[in-house]
Amino acid sequence: MTxxxxxxxxxxxxxxxxxxxxxxxxFILGEDIGVYGGAFGVTRGMIEEFGPERVRNxxxxxxxxxxxxxxxxxxxxxxxxxxxFSDFITIAMDQIVNQAAKTRYMFGGKGKVPMVLRTPxxxxxxxxxxxxxxxxxxxxxxxGLKVVQPSTAxxxxxxxxxxxxxxxxxxxxxxKLLYKxxxxxxxxxxxxxxxxxxxxxxxxxxxxxxxxxxxxxxLEAAEVLEKDGISAxxxxxxxxxxxxxxxxxxxxxxxxxxxxxxxAVKRGGIGGEIVGVIAESEAFDYLDxxxxxxxxxxxxxxxxxxxxxxxxxxxxxxxxxxKKTVRK
Amino acid sequence: MMAKEIFMPKLSSTMSxxxxxxxxxxxxDSVEIGEPLFEILTDKIEIEVEAYEEGILLKKYFKQDDExxxxxxxxxxxxxxxxxxxSSPGQSASEHDESDEEIKQSQPAAAxxxxxxxxxxxxxxxxxxxxxxxxxxxSIIQGSGPNGRIQQQxxxxxxxxxxxxVKITPLAQKIAKEQEIDISTLKGTxxxxxxxxxxxxxxxxxxxxxxxxxxxxxxxxxxVISKRMLHSVQSVPHVTLTSEIDMxxxxxxxxxxxxxxxxxxxxxxTYTDILVKAVGSAxxxxxxxxxxxxxxxxxxxxxxxxxVAVAIEDGLxxxxxxxxxxxxxxxxxxxxxxxxxxxxxxxxxxxxxxGATFTISNLxxxxxxxxxxxxNLPEIAILGVGRIQEKPVVVNxxxxxxxxxxxxxxxxHRAIDGAPAAAFLTELKQILENPYELLV
Numbered sequence: 001m002t003x004x005x006x007x008x009x010x011x012x013x014x015x016x017x018x019x020x021x022x023x024x025x026x027f028i029l030g031e032d033i034g035v036y037g038g039a040f041g042v043t044r045g046m047i048e049e050f051g052p053e054r055v056r057n058x059x060x061x062x063x064x065x066x067x068x069x070x071x072x073x074x075x076x077x078x079x080x081x082x083x084x085f086s087d088f089i090t091i092a093m094d095q096i097v098n099q100a101a102k103t104r105y106m107f108g109g110k111g112k113v114p115m116v117l118r119t120p121x122x123x124x125x126x127x128x129x130x131x132x133x134x135x136x137x138x139x140x141x142x143x144g145l146k147v148v149q150p151s152t153a154x155x156x157x158x159x160x161x162x163x164x165x166x167x168x169x170x171x172x173x174x175x176k177l178l179y180k181x182x183x184x185x186x187x188x189x190x191x192x193x194x195x196x197x198x199x200x201x202x203x204x205x206x207x208x209x210x211x212x213x214x215x216x217x218x219l220e221a222a223e224v225l226e227k228d229g230i231s232a233x234x235x236x237x238x239x240x241x242x243x244x245x246x247x248x249x250x251x252x253x254x255x256x257x258x259x260x261x262x263x264a265v266k267r268g269g270i271g272g273e274i275v276g277v278i279a280e281s282e283a284f285d286y287l288d289x290x291x292x293x294x295x296x297x298x299x300x301x302x303x304x305x306x307x308x309x310x311x312x313x314x315x316x317x318x319x320x321x322x323k324k325t326v327r328k
Numbered sequence: 329m330m331a332k333e334i335f336m337p338k339l340s341s342t343m344s345x346x347x348x349x350x351x352x353x354x355x356x357d358s359v360e361i362g363e364p365l366f367e368i369l370t371d372k373i374e375i376e377v378e379a380y381e382e383g384i385l386l387k388k389y390f391k392q393d394d395e396x397x398x399x400x401x402x403x404x405x406x407x408x409x410x411x412x413x414x415s416s417p418g419q420s421a422s423e424h425d426e427s428d429e430e431i432k433q434s435q436p437a438a439a440x441x442x443x444x445x446x447x448x449x450x451x452x453x454x455x456x457x458x459x460x461x462x463x464x465x466x467s468i469i470q471g472s473g474p475n476g477r478i479q480q481q482x483x484x485x486x487x488x489x490x491x492x493x494v495k496i497t498p499l500a501q502k503i504a505k506e507q508e509i510d511i512s513t514l515k516g517t518x519x520x521x522x523x524x525x526x527x528x529x530x531x532x533x534x535x536x537x538x539x540x541x542x543x544x545x546x547x548x549x550x551x552v553i554s555k556r557m558l559h560s561v562q563s564v565p566h567v568t569l570t571s572e573i574d575m576x577x578x579x580x581x582x583x584x585x586x587x588x589x590x591x592x593x594x595x596x597x598t599y600t601d602i603l604v605k606a607v608g609s610a611x612x613x614x615x616x617x618x619x620x621x622x623x624x625x626x627x628x629x630x631x632x633x634x635x636v637a638v639a640i641e642d643g644l645x646x647x648x649x650x651x652x653x654x655x656x657x658x659x660x661x662x663x664x665x666x667x668x669x670x671x672x673x674x675x676x677x678x679x680x681x682x683g684a685t686f687t688i689s690n691l692x693x694x695x696x697x698x699x700x701x702x703x704n705l706p707e708i709a710i711l712g713v714g715r716i717q718e719k720p721v722v723v724n725x726x727x728x729x730x731x732x733x734x735x736x737x738x739x740x741h742r743a744i745d746g747a748p749a750a751a752f753l754t755e756l757k758q759i760l761e762n763p764y765e766l767l768v
Contacts, residue, residue: 288455288479
């Protein structure tokens with residue numbers, strides 16, 4: 001496979017474009033995704049290639065966008081909808097939770113909802129309290145939804161292919177600050193199975209489970225920790241539903257220590273779920289220190305850039321947590 | 329199955345209440361037969377009481393320092409979901425007086441064979457798993473984690489070190505841990521060099537040299553002594569007779585007996601041992617001394633049982649040599665050594681401590697010439713013994729150097745009068761100055 005370095009944003013666009021060339025049932029809909037290219041420019045150039053029938057600008061109504069996607073999916077289409085900011089998922093909540101997630105089950109499998117909801121999440125852009133949240137735990141709580149959080153361009157392309165192939169609704173969280181990061185991505189289409197975690201860095205002293213942008217912060221922390229003689233293993237679950245419990249359990253059995261890091265508010269965050277999985281698993285007997293969760297502070301994301309940074313875990317926080325856990 | 333009562337055991341005929349020193353288990357803990365369950369203080373001793381039922385400790389009605397009448401129900405053991413009363417239902421219905429079974433089960437020696445509770449050990453799951461795999465007791469491991477938490481590495485260090493070869497009883501482990509004593513610094517005196525409780529108790533005293541002023545609660549035994557001494561002084565009209573005894577012959581006797589008895593018993597005979605024998609003989613000749621008072625009655629005892637005061641940490645305890653008059657010196661030596669050892673290790677049983685009819689308190693190892701001892705109730709007399717000193721003494725009109733020893737006999741004037749007490753003391757002096765009388 002030929003690879004080249006492209007950005008996360010380009011990887012998402014490429015996955016959609018390749019799929020749309022192959023499968024004419026796939027189309028995208030959302031606010032300003034046409035000529036404007038979407039809030040972050042992900043769909044830029046797509047309307048020129050695929051035309052306004054398959055790259056559909058919508059009114060500013062997330063409920064309507066989601067409802068249209070659910071309806072078209074039920075009729076056999078494979079829609080990809082884009083919500084400009086994942087905060088607005090609240091407006092689409094009924095369509096997602098009560099329709100998309102339930103329909104296949106309630107019709108005994110006779111109908112299916114093969115749709116992908118793509119949406120940028122996270123803070124760091126100065127977009128303040130209503131445009132910076134990480135609400136993935138809400139989605140993860142609903143049976144019938146799959147929840148994906150890619151952290152690299154490579155993962156984004158492969159996971160989006162898997163999401164588009166899936167016959168169930170998939171919530172695909174793209175992190176705003178990751179759009180401009182790049183990695184080697186194959187030109188051809190490929191698929192990364194949902195529910196397979198990726199060990200981003202192998203280590204022996206502590207397991208750091210990190211999601212989305214925190215994967216990069218964890219890797220940075222691991223780099224620093226290595227100089228202090230601490231070998232950290234960084235696991236990116238990539239999809240929080242389904243969650244690759246096995247990989248995390250095996251890692252904790254190996255290291256005996258666990259740090260979970262996510263940007264979302266710690267209280268009620270997916271970190272608690274991951275910790276719970278470990279506490280219930282055979283890895284419990286291998287735990288050699290209390291588990292530490294790092295998550296966002298219990299505050300709305302502030303507009304002030306310094307406070308915005310302080311509201312979520314940063315590299316020094318991860319280093320400190322590891323050092324508290326690993327005594328070397 | 330009905331929940332089983334736990335009650336305050338009656339450990340001697342004179343015991344009416346016991347003070348709860350501590351519980352070893354919390355409510356909800358599971359309890360095995362033979363595990364130490366709680367510790368009590370009677371009017372004579374401190375003793376650990378073991379569980380004689382297995383199950384869950386469902387209820388504790390009393391807490392530390394509570395005084396509880398004997399046979400009072402102090403808790404229940406049973407199945408986890410059993411209902412028990414909210415407060416103590418009172419006296420146990422079953423007959424427990426002088427229950428030999430419980431007394432036997434309360435022997436500290438037996439307690440050392442069972443495991444101490446591990447619930448309070450702070451250890452990570454990984455540490456617990458490794459401890460279990462290696463059959464290690466976590467309470468002996470030093471935790472190096474936060475709050476003393478035992479972590480995997482501590483276990484691995486322990487397994488890799490020689491520490492695993494340290495043999496230690498669970499009870500000793502518990503004490504060492506509580507007092508933060510490094511067991512690797514201790515020498516075991518138990519069988520096969522096992523570290524026992526008595527190997528640990530003196531340790532803190534050695535390391536603590538600086539004394540800071542502080543106010544602390546009296547220890548259990550201190551309270552008992554305090555109460556009993558005050559009671560004796562306040563309720564008994566003490567009279568103290570003193571006499572000086574020429575111990576020259578006894579000194580010679582002891583010198584010649586030393587190798588003989590050492591050969592027989594491996595032990596050295598002391599003056600106290602000889603005094604026990606001599607007092608025993610004198611008392612058989614003066615049975616009016618071998619009595620005790622109970623209310624307005626006088627109890628005449630048939631056998632002479634001599635208590636010997638032994639200083640222990642924070643107190644004084646009086647183990648008893650029963651039937652001293654009819655025992656040979658070798659036998660007395662053996663018994664008094666054994667009792668002394670048990671006393672210092674706090675292992676005396678109720679039987680070792682009850683039934684004395686007379687007490688000897690010997691301070692002769694110090695620079696004490698004479699003192700007035702306080703009677704150990706319900707006995708009616710006590711002998712205080714001073715040091716043996718070479719003195720110029722007039723013998724048959726000439727001055728000779730003799731080994732002299734002052735003794736003081738305190739007696740209860742309610743029970744006997746000066747003349748019979750004086751006759752007894754004279755008899756004792758006679759025996760000690762002419763030790764062949766011991767043969768009679």
